[in-house]
Amino acid sequence: MAVDLIVPLKRPSLGKSRLRGTLGHPGGRYSHAELVLALAFDTLRAATAAPGIRRVLVVGSDPVALAALRELDVDVVGDGVSGGSNDEGPENGLNAALRVGERLLRADDPGGVVGALQADLPALRPGELAEALHEARGRRAFVADRHGTGTTLLLSSPGEPLRPRFGPGSAHAHTLSGAHPLTAGLPSLRGDVDTSGDLDHARLLGLGDRTRAVLDRVCLLS
Numbered sequence: 001m002a003v004d005l006i007v008p009l010k011r012p013s014l015g016k017s018r019l020r021g022t023l024g025h026p027g028g029r030y031s032h033a034e035l036v037l038a039l040a041f042d043t044l045r046a047a048t049a050a051p052g053i054r055r056v057l058v059v060g061s062d063p064v065a066l067a068a069l070r071e072l073d074v075d076v077v078g079d080g081v082s083g084g085s086n087d088e089g090p091e092n093g094l095n096a097a098l099r100v101g102e103r104l105l106r107a108d109d110p111g112g113v114v115g116a117l118q119a120d121l122p123a124l125r126p127g128e129l130a131e132a133l134h135e136a137r138g139r140r141a142f143v144a145d146r147h148g149t150g151t152t153l154l155l156s157s158p159g160e161p162l163r164p165r166f167g168p169g170s171a172h173a174h175t176l177s178g179a180h181p182l183t184a185g186l187p188s189l190r191g192d193v194d195t196s197g198d199l200d201h202a203r204l205l206g207l208g209d210r211t212r213a214v215l216d217r218v219c220l221l222s
Contacts, residue, residue, distance in 0.1 A: 001113050001158060002054035003133055005047055006101030008079070008094050009119045011062040012036040016120065018195050035214050037068065039193055040119040042208025044072045046188075047117060050126035052133040054112075058119075059101040061093075077104065098164045102156075111159040113138065116166070118152045120193045123205035128189045129153070132182055141180040144171040146190040146201070153189060154179065 012033035165173035
Protein backbone atom coordinates (compact mmCIF):
# COMPACT_ATOMS: atom_id res chain seq x y z
CA MET A 1 0.00 0.00 0.00
CA ALA A 2 1.31 3.45 -0.94
CA VAL A 3 2.29 5.79 1.89
CA ASP A 4 1.60 9.51 2.23
CA LEU A 5 4.32 11.30 4.19
CA ILE A 6 4.12 14.37 6.38
CA VAL A 7 7.38 16.28 6.78
CA PRO A 8 7.20 18.99 9.48
CA LEU A 9 9.55 21.94 9.15
CA LYS A 10 9.64 24.94 11.44
CA ARG A 11 10.75 28.40 10.30
CA PRO A 12 14.20 27.79 8.76
CA SER A 13 15.87 30.69 10.56
CA LEU A 14 14.75 29.22 13.90
CA GLY A 15 15.16 25.51 13.22
CA LYS A 16 18.11 23.30 14.16
CA SER A 17 19.38 25.57 16.91
CA ARG A 18 22.21 23.19 17.85
CA LEU A 19 23.61 23.60 14.35
CA ARG A 20 23.66 27.39 14.58
CA GLY A 21 27.15 28.71 13.92
CA THR A 22 28.20 25.62 11.97
CA LEU A 23 28.54 27.88 8.94
CA GLY A 24 31.13 30.20 10.39
CA HIS A 25 31.17 33.22 8.13
CA PRO A 26 29.46 36.65 8.00
CA GLY A 27 25.74 36.54 7.46
CA GLY A 28 25.39 33.60 9.81
CA ARG A 29 21.62 33.87 10.21
CA TYR A 30 21.07 33.68 6.47
CA SER A 31 23.52 30.82 6.11
CA HIS A 32 21.90 28.90 8.95
CA ALA A 33 18.48 29.14 7.30
CA GLU A 34 20.04 28.08 4.01
CA LEU A 35 21.57 25.04 5.67
CA VAL A 36 18.24 24.04 7.27
CA LEU A 37 16.49 24.34 3.91
CA ALA A 38 19.26 22.33 2.20
CA LEU A 39 18.85 19.51 4.73
CA ALA A 40 15.12 19.50 4.03
CA PHE A 41 15.59 19.72 0.26
CA ASP A 42 17.83 16.65 0.14
CA THR A 43 15.52 14.75 2.49
CA LEU A 44 12.50 15.53 0.35
CA ARG A 45 14.22 14.75 -2.94
CA ALA A 46 15.09 11.29 -1.64
CA ALA A 47 11.63 10.75 -0.14
CA THR A 48 9.81 11.64 -3.34
CA ALA A 49 12.02 9.17 -5.25
CA ALA A 50 11.36 6.27 -2.88
CA PRO A 51 9.20 3.41 -4.20
CA GLY A 52 5.98 3.21 -2.22
CA ILE A 53 5.72 6.93 -1.45
CA ARG A 54 2.64 8.43 -3.07
CA ARG A 55 2.51 11.95 -1.70
CA VAL A 56 4.70 14.19 0.44
CA LEU A 57 3.15 17.03 2.46
CA VAL A 58 5.44 19.59 4.08
CA VAL A 59 3.82 21.29 7.06
CA GLY A 60 5.73 24.45 7.93
CA SER A 61 5.39 27.52 10.09
CA ASP A 62 6.61 29.74 7.23
CA PRO A 63 5.25 28.43 3.89
CA VAL A 64 6.57 31.50 2.05
CA ALA A 65 10.12 30.65 3.10
CA LEU A 66 9.54 27.05 2.07
CA ALA A 67 8.17 27.87 -1.38
CA ALA A 68 11.40 26.74 -3.08
CA LEU A 69 10.68 23.19 -1.92
CA ARG A 70 7.69 22.99 -4.26
CA GLU A 71 10.00 22.27 -7.20
CA LEU A 72 10.35 18.80 -5.66
CA ASP A 73 6.73 17.83 -6.34
CA VAL A 74 5.68 18.21 -2.72
CA ASP A 75 2.77 20.10 -1.21
CA VAL A 76 3.58 22.86 1.30
CA VAL A 77 1.02 24.09 3.83
CA GLY A 78 1.07 26.14 7.00
CA ASP A 79 0.94 24.34 10.33
CA GLY A 80 -1.98 26.44 11.55
CA VAL A 81 -0.97 25.91 15.16
CA SER A 82 2.10 27.81 16.23
CA GLY A 83 1.93 31.02 14.26
CA GLY A 84 5.59 30.45 13.46
CA SER A 85 6.68 31.04 17.05
CA ASN A 86 6.53 27.51 18.44
CA ASP A 87 5.04 28.83 21.66
CA GLU A 88 3.93 25.33 22.58
CA GLY A 89 7.53 24.12 22.72
CA PRO A 90 9.38 22.32 19.95
CA GLU A 91 8.04 18.83 20.58
CA ASN A 92 4.41 19.87 21.13
CA GLY A 93 4.54 22.15 18.07
CA LEU A 94 5.96 19.29 16.02
CA ASN A 95 3.27 16.83 17.05
CA ALA A 96 0.56 19.42 16.47
CA ALA A 97 1.91 20.13 12.97
CA LEU A 98 1.84 16.39 12.25
CA ARG A 99 -1.79 16.22 13.34
CA VAL A 100 -2.60 19.06 10.94
CA GLY A 101 -0.94 17.16 8.11
CA GLU A 102 -2.66 13.93 9.06
CA ARG A 103 -6.09 15.56 8.95
CA LEU A 104 -5.40 16.90 5.46
CA LEU A 105 -4.18 13.55 4.16
CA ARG A 106 -7.01 11.60 5.79
CA ALA A 107 -9.54 13.91 4.16
CA ASP A 108 -8.34 12.63 0.78
CA ASP A 109 -7.81 8.98 1.74
CA PRO A 110 -9.30 7.92 5.09
CA GLY A 111 -8.01 4.37 4.77
CA GLY A 112 -4.45 5.08 3.73
CA VAL A 113 -1.10 4.77 5.49
CA VAL A 114 0.27 8.05 6.83
CA GLY A 115 3.86 8.56 7.85
CA ALA A 116 5.90 11.27 9.56
CA LEU A 117 9.44 11.82 8.30
CA GLN A 118 11.95 14.18 9.87
CA ALA A 119 13.32 16.90 7.58
CA ASP A 120 16.97 16.54 8.56
CA LEU A 121 18.14 13.43 6.72
CA PRO A 122 20.52 14.87 4.09
CA ALA A 123 22.10 11.49 3.29
CA LEU A 124 18.76 9.69 2.90
CA ARG A 125 18.67 6.98 0.23
CA PRO A 126 15.30 6.24 -1.41
CA GLY A 127 15.94 2.50 -1.24
CA GLU A 128 16.32 2.58 2.54
CA LEU A 129 13.04 4.41 2.97
CA ALA A 130 11.38 1.82 0.72
CA GLU A 131 12.98 -0.94 2.80
CA ALA A 132 11.47 0.53 5.96
CA LEU A 133 8.01 0.60 4.37
CA HIS A 134 8.42 -3.02 3.35
CA GLU A 135 9.50 -4.13 6.83
CA ALA A 136 6.57 -2.30 8.44
CA ARG A 137 4.11 -4.32 6.31
CA GLY A 138 1.17 -2.15 7.26
CA ARG A 139 1.90 -2.09 10.98
CA ARG A 140 2.20 1.09 13.00
CA ALA A 141 5.98 1.24 13.18
CA PHE A 142 8.93 3.56 13.61
CA VAL A 143 12.63 3.93 12.85
CA ALA A 144 14.83 5.10 15.70
CA ASP A 145 17.75 7.42 15.00
CA ARG A 146 21.32 6.16 15.13
CA HIS A 147 21.55 7.07 18.83
CA GLY A 148 18.51 4.94 19.60
CA THR A 149 16.63 7.70 21.41
CA GLY A 150 14.93 9.77 18.72
CA THR A 151 12.61 8.87 15.84
CA THR A 152 13.21 9.63 12.18
CA LEU A 153 10.18 7.88 10.67
CA LEU A 154 6.78 6.95 12.10
CA LEU A 155 4.18 5.02 10.11
CA SER A 156 0.51 4.44 10.83
CA SER A 157 -1.49 1.34 10.10
CA PRO A 158 -3.97 1.68 7.21
CA GLY A 159 -6.74 4.03 8.24
CA GLU A 160 -5.51 4.21 11.83
CA PRO A 161 -4.22 7.27 13.76
CA LEU A 162 -0.55 8.16 13.50
CA ARG A 163 -0.36 9.13 17.20
CA PRO A 164 2.99 10.97 17.08
CA ARG A 165 5.06 11.16 20.25
CA PHE A 166 7.99 13.20 18.97
CA GLY A 167 10.21 14.98 21.46
CA PRO A 168 12.99 13.89 23.86
CA GLY A 169 13.05 10.10 24.15
CA SER A 170 10.57 9.66 21.31
CA ALA A 171 11.80 6.16 20.42
CA HIS A 172 10.85 4.93 23.88
CA ALA A 173 7.60 6.90 23.78
CA HIS A 174 6.63 5.38 20.45
CA THR A 175 7.44 1.90 21.73
CA LEU A 176 5.26 2.48 24.79
CA SER A 177 2.45 3.67 22.51
CA GLY A 178 2.48 0.33 20.71
CA ALA A 179 4.48 1.20 17.59
CA HIS A 180 6.72 -1.56 16.25
CA PRO A 181 10.46 -0.66 16.15
CA LEU A 182 11.97 -1.52 12.77
CA THR A 183 15.25 -3.38 13.00
CA ALA A 184 16.86 -3.09 9.54
CA GLY A 185 20.18 -1.22 9.44
CA LEU A 186 18.99 1.77 7.36
CA PRO A 187 21.98 4.03 8.17
CA SER A 188 20.88 6.94 6.00
CA LEU A 189 17.32 6.83 7.39
CA ARG A 190 18.67 6.78 10.94
CA GLY A 191 21.17 9.59 10.26
CA ASP A 192 19.27 12.71 11.29
CA VAL A 193 21.27 15.88 11.84
CA ASP A 194 20.95 17.85 15.07
CA THR A 195 24.61 18.60 15.87
CA SER A 196 27.87 19.21 14.03
CA GLY A 197 28.85 15.62 14.89
CA ASP A 198 25.67 14.38 13.21
CA LEU A 199 26.53 16.47 10.17
CA ASP A 200 29.99 14.88 10.03
CA HIS A 201 28.36 11.44 10.22
CA ALA A 202 25.98 12.31 7.39
CA ARG A 203 28.94 13.47 5.32
CA LEU A 204 30.51 10.02 5.73
CA LEU A 205 27.29 8.43 4.52
CA GLY A 206 27.20 10.76 1.52
CA LEU A 207 25.40 14.09 1.60
CA GLY A 208 22.76 15.11 -0.88
CA ASP A 209 23.75 17.64 -3.52
CA ARG A 210 22.03 20.68 -1.97
CA THR A 211 23.58 20.25 1.49
CA ARG A 212 26.99 19.56 -0.02
CA ALA A 213 26.71 22.70 -2.17
CA VAL A 214 25.93 24.88 0.85
CA LEU A 215 28.86 23.49 2.81
CA ASP A 216 31.23 23.64 -0.15
CA ARG A 217 30.43 27.30 -0.61
CA VAL A 218 31.74 28.15 2.86
CA CYS A 219 34.72 25.82 2.56
CA LEU A 220 33.61 23.39 5.23
CA LEU A 221 34.12 20.37 2.99
CA SER A 222 37.35 19.42 1.30
